[in-house]
Structures are given as C-alpha cells and as structure tokens.
Amino acid sequence: xxxxxxxxxxxxxxxxxxxxxxxxxxxxxxxxxxxxxxxxxxxxxxxxxxxxxxxxxxxxxxxxxxxxxxxxxxxxxxxxxxxxxxxxxxxxxxxxxxxxxxxxxxxxxxxxxxxxxxxxxxxxxxxxxxxxxxxxxxxxxxxxxxxxxxxxxxxxxxxxxxxxxxxxxxxxxxxxxxxxxxxxxxxxxxxxxxxxxxxxxxxxxxxxxxxxxxxxxxxxxxxxxxxxxxxxxxxxxxxxxxxxxxxxxxxxxxxxxxxxxxxxxxxxxxxxxxxxxxxxxxxxxxxxxxxxxxxxxxxxxxxxxxxxxxxxxxxxxxxxxxxxxxxxxxxxxxxxxxxxxxxxxxxxxxxxxxxxxxxxxxxxxxxxxxxxxxxxxxx
Numbered sequence: 001x002x003x004x005x006x007x008x009x010x011x012x013x014x015x016x017x018x019x020x021x022x023x024x025x026x027x028x029x030x031x032x033x034x035x036x037x038x039x040x041x042x043x044x045x046x047x048x049x050x051x052x053x054x055x056x057x058x059x060x061x062x063x064x065x066x067x068x069x070x071x072x073x074x075x076x077x078x079x080x081x082x083x084x085x086x087x088x089x090x091x092x093x094x095x096x097x098x099x100x101x102x103x104x105x106x107x108x109x110x111x112x113x114x115x116x117x118x119x120x121x122x123x124x125x126x127x128x129x130x131x132x133x134x135x136x137x138x139x140x141x142x143x144x145x146x147x148x149x150x151x152x153x154x155x156x157x158x159x160x161x162x163x164x165x166x167x168x169x170x171x172x173x174x175x176x177x178x179x180x181x182x183x184x185x186x187x188x189x190x191x192x193x194x195x196x197x198x199x200x201x202x203x204x205x206x207x208x209x210x211x212x213x214x215x216x217x218x219x220x221x222x223x224x225x226x227x228x229x230x231x232x233x234x235x236x237x238x239x240x241x242x243x244x245x246x247x248x249x250x251x252x253x254x255x256x257x258x259x260x261x262x263x264x265x266x267x268x269x270x271x272x273x274x275x276x277x278x279x280x281x282x283x284x285x286x287x288x289x290x291x292x293x294x295x296x297x298x299x300x301x302x303x304x305x306x307x308x309x310x311x312x313x314x315x316x317x318x319x320x321x322x323x324x325x326x327x328x329x330x331x332x333x334x335x336x337x338x339x340x341x342x343x344x345x346x347x348x349x350x351x352x353x354x355x356x357x358x359x360x361x362x363x364x365x366x367x368x369x370x371x372x373x374x375x376x377x378x379x
Contacts, residue, residue, distance in 0.1 A: 079166030079212030091211030126258030151220030166212025178203030205239035266297020
C-alpha cells in the first residue's frame with residue numbers, strides 16, 4: 001500500500017516516539033552487552049569524486065526546515081527547504097493542507113523551524129495538489145537563510161547515491177542515505193491524476209520526512225520526499241520523491257498566481273507490447289491503446305475513440321477496439337506513462353499532433369489540450 005509520508009501528527013508524536021525508540025535504559029542494554037569483544041577499527045575512505053554523505057549533510061542541513069501546521073482540530077509536522085534568501089520555502093502540499101472535511105483547505109497557521117533554532121510564522125503562497133507541492137513565505141528579516149541548490153532529474157541514474165534530510169517522526173535534522181532505485185515512476189498525487197517522473201529510492205523515508213529534500217552527491221535537490229509504499233505503516237525501503245522538474249514548474253506558477261494549471265487530453269490508455277499487439281492483429285509493437293476517451297474532452301473533440309471490448313490476455317485485462325496513439329509530436333509512446341508524461345509538460349490551450357493507428361491506418365490528429373480538472377474518471 002502506498003501512502004504519503006504525510007505530516008506527523010504532532011499530538012500523537014510523543015507516544016509514537018516512546019513506542020518506536022525504546023527510550024528506557026533496558027531497551028538498549030542488550031545490544032551493548034552482546035558486544036563484549038574488542039571492537040574492530042573501521043576506516044571509511046571516500047574518493048574525491050565519490051559520494052560523501054557527511055559533506056552533503058553539512059552543506060544542505062542549514063537550508064532544511066521543519067514545518068508545523070495547525071488545523072481546526074489537529075496539528076501536523078513535516079519538512080521543507082529554503083528556496084531563496086527572499087524567504088520562500090518549499091514543502092509538500094499535504095503538509096500544509098487538510099481534506100478531512102471533504103474539501104482540501106490550507107492550515108490555519110504554519111510555523112517554520114530552522115536548524116539555528118529560529119521559529120517563525122509562514123504564509124501559504126499557494127499549493128498545487130497535482131504535484132503535491134506548496135510554496136510558503138517567511139519574513140527574512142533577522143534570519144540567515146541558506147537556500148539549497150536545485151539540481152536536475154533529467155540525468156538521474158538508477159544506482160546513483162542519494163541522501164534524504166528531514167524530520168522523521170519529529171526527529172529534526174535526520175539524515176538517511178540510499179540509492180535511486182528507479183526513475184520515471186508514476187505515483188499518487190492529491191487528485192485522481194498521477195505525478196509523473198517520480199524518483200524511487202531506498203533511502204529511509206518515514207512520516208515527517210514529507211517535503212524534505214532528496215539530494216544528490218553535490219548536495220543539489222533532485223526532488224522532495226513525498227510518499228512511501230508500505231505494508232507496515234513505516235519505511236519498507238520503497239520511497240518516492242516528486243522530481244525537481246515538476247517542482248520547478250509548480251513553484252513558478254504558485255509564485256505568480258498562487259495556483260498551478262496543467263494540460264489535459266482526456267484519455268486513459270494501456271501500453272501495448274509485442275505479444276498483445278500480435279494478439280490484437282495490430283501492425284505495431286508499441287503505442288498507447290486507448291481504453292477510454294472522456295466524453296466532451298479534448299481527445300473526444302478531436303475524434304479519438306476508446307475501446308468497446310474486453311480482453312483477458314497473459315494474466316492481464318485490456319479494453320480493446322479503440323485507437324492506438326503511436327507518437328506525440330514525433331515521440332514514440334512506448335512506456336505506460338509516456339503519453340501522460342508528455343502531456344504534463346504542456347500548457348492548457350496548446351495544440352499537439354498525434355500519430356494514431358485508426359482502423360488499421362496511421363493518421364495524424366491535432367488535439368487542442370484542455371485544462372486539467374480536479375478530478376475525473378479517466379486520466
């Protein structure tokens with residue numbers, strides 16, 4: 001089960017720490033008593049070009065903050081980081097908003113704690129539920145702000161070492177390290193749409209890490225830690241971060257108008273693979289098989305058709321009989337999220353040209369993208 005690492009509920013924080021850490025003397029004595037022999041000396045050498053977690057922590061920590069949000073009947077805690085010396089702070093939207101009433105609303109009060117022990121009030125400039133990003137603003141007067149450098153997720157490599165800094169279970173300024181486990185994942189947002197291009201990592205991410213930075217070896221931000229996949233409620237080694245490319249786009253819009261808009265094509269699709277294409281008698285080995293076209297949406301207006309038949313094949317279920325999108329602006333649609341990822345880079349009102357397999361023939365179809373709604377039945 002995937003769940004956002006979420007802000008830690010402040011009112012429940014102390015009992016959770018006592019239960020999870022074993023604060024009594026007896027809780028840690030068995031480990032030390034078991035090690036009676038002389039401890040071997042361990043020397044760790046890091047090459048000049050290697051990953052130095054201590055250096056990453058030292059350089060980034062001054063710019064990592066703890067976020068405390070106060071809602072009508074509860075309080076919560078998460079992480080964030082300093083964007084610039086003007087007082088802009090980035091975190092997850094779910095750290096500073098709440099939807100328990102059925103509608104997502106901002107916190108009544110937000111406070112930002114800096115590593116130098118300063119705690120100040122913050123205003124919510126805006127939040128983006130599609131990317132789970134929020135932009136906060138503090139008065140920089142009297143503060144020494146340390147902005148983090150924003151990196152790029154374009155060249156993220158699986159196996160690349162990364163570091164996460166935040167406040168898991170309220171333990172501020174905590175470091176965990178790991179590697180990039182996968183790139184270009186699709187994960188849940190605060191809407192029915194997915195966040196595309198998410199970074200998967202085995203660096204330990206837990207409740208309270210939300211909004212904190214995932215850093216590369218140069219202490220640059222690759223993403224913000226957003227959710228974990230877990231069966232226990234805590235970290236099972238599968239965490240996800242919103243990619244920095246999505247964050248940059250989101251905060252640019254939030255800074256300008258307090259909200260973010262995304263393009264929308266109005267389809268749900270399934271990725272073709274060679275054996276499925278052969279089973280369907282299609283003259284292609286790749287593409288996005290349109291399972292559903294939203295009535296009245298941009299794709300529907302352009303004449304695209306969804307599937308009207310169902311097929312069980314190789315332990316999968318498919319809706320067939322619809323069009324197949326082969327390319328978007330000349331880019332092949334191969335992976336399951338290629339179409340959604342490409343559309344996410346566009347703006348509402350922009351026109352894109354699709355290469356579509358329709359009734360056995362390849363056609364070029366122009367689609368004028370719409371504005372993504374808050375929630376729909378198809379992505």
